Amino acid sequence: MCESGINAEQLRVSIGHTEEAIGMAQKWLEDLHHLADHGKQHDASAQLAQVTVMLGEARVKLEKAADALGGGSPDVTVELV
Numbered sequence: 001m002c003e004s005g006i007n008a009e010q011l012r013v014s015i016g017h018t019e020e021a022i023g024m025a026q027k028w029l030e031d032l033h034h035l036a037d038h039g040k041q042h043d044a045s046a047q048l049a050q051v052t053v054m055l056g057e058a059r060v061k062l063e064k065a066a067d068a069l070g071g072g073s074p075d076v077t078v079e080l081v
Helices: 008-038 042-068
Strands: none
Touching: 008 042
16 A cells, blocks of 8 residues: 555544544543542652643644645545435
């Protein structure tokens, strides 16, 4: 597949799925961060907060990667009948 090209739209969709999965993990980690903070586990809370930030940065990079795939319409069109 790589020798003859890639389906950029399919790659863009896969990147979107990955970004959504990381978003869910980020939400869970935010909840864990707050639980640790309320439980006075400050070291654990700080580590969880840092991971949450890192996942946010990863999501931004995924969005930029999807945008870097270039514009244009996909080679496939869908027609409702």
